[in-house]
Amino acid sequence: AQRVTQPEKLLSVFKGAPVELKCNYSYSGSPELFWYVQYSRQRLQLLLRHISRESIKGFTADLNKGETSFHLKKPFAQEEDSAMYYCALEDNQGGKLIFGQGTELSVKP
């Protein structure tokens, strides 16, 4: 079964601290994985995808097929990073995203 698990509902850190939001997936085949972010009162927007291997707003995510994980990391959290973060897996037909339950990141001053 295709599934995405985000074990933490809430992650609270202080400004400048490192952040790691966990994501594990279940998928047979080559996964397409994404991180979406939703800032307060804004729409869901793509943060990054594993195939691009780029860093957006200082965030990176590495696909670990052995551990079936796609954790999101940032070395120094900023207050403006406070938001809901969703890990998502695209199914093999394309266009259908399977989301985790989301992790709320709260960065305190």
Place this chain on the structure above:
Amino acid sequence: DAGVTQSPTHLIKTRGQQVTLRCSPKSGHDTVSWYQQALGQGPQFIFQYYEEEERQRGNFPDRFSGHQFPNYSSELNVNALLLGDSALYLCASSRLGRGNTIYFGEGSWLTVV
């Protein structure tokens, strides 16, 4: 480009009624998907439309139906509303195919009383 636009933004319906939500995809996109997001949950896939046909469907009852028009815009219809249908309904658009960026609208908040 206005991106994905949805209407209405908020609405309140009574149990048993029917509702229609509307979506215009991002310019250049031919595929529209609908998601239901209950409070505190991640979005759940309802169905996807391409070339005016339902291409994929999630685990939702037949009360949920949709339509795609020749201009790629789409509607989501829900019949016989239940209290449990109260949620944020998200429309997403993309180009057909795997690995393409999927863009989301701001959603329609449906409250069933």
